[in-house]
Amino acid sequence: MPHFDQINGNQIADRVFINGRIYTVDQDRSWAEAVAIKKGRFIAVGSNSVVVKHMGPGTEAIDLGGKMALPGFIDSHAHVSSTTNESASLEMFHLDSLNAYLEAVKDFAVLHPDLEVIYGSGWANDLFPPQGPVKEDLDAVISDRPVLLMSEDGHFAWVNSMALAMAGVTKDTVSPKGGIIEKDVLTGTPSGTIRETARDLIQNVLPPFSVDQIKGSIQNFMTEAGRVGITTAHDPLMILPDARGQLNGFGASRHNIQAYSEMAQNGKLSLRIRGSVLTDPTAPTRQIHSIVSTCAHQTHPLFQMTGIKVFVDGVVEGGTAFLLEPYAHMPYTCGEPLWEPGALKDLFAAADREKLQIHIHAIGDAAVRMALDALEHAREKNRNRDSRHLITHLHIVKRSDIPRMAALDVIGVPQPFWHVKGDYFRSIEAKYLGYDRAENGYPMQSMAKAGILLASASDYPVQVPSPPLLGIMLGITRCEPGETNPDEILGPQERMTLEEMIAGFTINGAYANFLEHETGSIETGKKADMIVLENNLFEIPTNEIADTNVLMTLFEGRTVYRDVSFGVTYGISQSVDSN
Ligand SMILES: [Zn+2]
Structure with a gap:
């Protein structure tokens, strides 16, 4: 280490943040007062007195004025590149x-x-x-x-x-x-x-979105992400450019891998993206080879693909979710899966053997069960490994399948935004599923108690707006914002705690994306992804969490968002950089 880089034996920080209430989300869920950042990573986390030792000439000091800071949020299922560009x-x-x-x-x-x-x-x-x-x-x-x-x-x-x-x-x-x-x-x-x-x-006969149009969509998401504190997102619909088979209608996004890759290479990404490649049920195991090689090509730290995406079923509102018992409004059908059970087993075994992570869409209880059967098959074939397969949505889940999911170390990726009795519940879910089944939906706390790791997500743009703070609040309350009638809580026993919900949008999301050594908590050596909040979430009423503003978002040490009020009121000692 060159000597001008240090002061009294300590590395000189580029920036320090002091006088904060920093919830680090480390193993002990400890709190800190200050952090020092150098070259995009935390080099010290702790008390003011420890961190100021890293201040030297040129260090920017930011007084947090007692504000709460957290790790940058991770959205583990967001369609960042899909069709939200107004020009296209x-x-x-x-x-x-x-x-x-x-x-x-x-x-x-x-x-x-x-x-x-x-x-x-x-x-x-x-x-x-x-x-x-x-x-x-x-x-x-x-x-x-x-x-x-x-x-x-x-x-x-x-x-x-x-x-x-x-x-x-x-x-x-x-x-x-x-x-x-x-x-x-x-x-x-x-x-x-x-x-x-x-x-x-x-x-498949219409022209897809162009690379530039998709870049516009990604840019839109990034602008919003900074404002709501998201620094990492998982895009679960990466499309192979030459795929022409069964793509669930998402063929318009077939240039999204190229769009991300170019943005990463050109320094245009202000958040970290992980993706999974959509699989085609008409080409069960044949596609694995090209998916593996496509993933292997993307090595930029800000854009990589971790595996495959599989739709096992559809959605309740179309009668396309795959249920164990018939729909209430169509008693002649349970819906049907998008895969043959045997083909799904073959696919999972082949993908798992190639060390691909499997990101599974399953909404109905029959789809969840089919996914678990296939994951079990893959584990038997390939033996246990650090696979981190995940099931997202998890709307209707049979109780007996929860311990199976835990035993297979499957990660749950819920969208807590939906865990309410809102208009959608009344007009669709309760009618199509029957009230009882709908009311027992989204068994989050049961999963947490069973030891299932939960990494929360928005499913943007299905959910818009999709700020993690709203998701955190709804995961805790399981009722519409402002609702005071206890009968309007969706399964009160399934409510989550604030600590659990924060973990779901931070460290658990990092784990779900193989990034727990890089982000998800504020610890020395990790990337400096951090957000500053207007209020301390542990000190305000739960129903005010969603109204709390993000004052600042740091991505790898850089300010990617700053609220105009912050810095004026709280006295940033030098101007915030804008690189
Ligand atoms: Zn989705």
């Missing part, structure tokens, strides 16, 4: 009527005469009958270009006649396995709503 795709999440959708589509098409396809996302299932929206409404506003609008959950598409015609989808087209082409009951012609895997029939 219409965002409809904030609109709430058929007329508003049609107006927006019309305006968007006028604004973007050069887009070959009108893409959009965010229409609400509960505004339409169970068969979904119809093509005639879209045809009335656009008939000369294909239109494809994703539902709010990302599992269904609303298309116009031109899109159907380009894809050759007619009344004679049979719905593929795991998908539904909704048809008009009288004429038998496709009505305009296409579910799950059937979307590939259309998506």
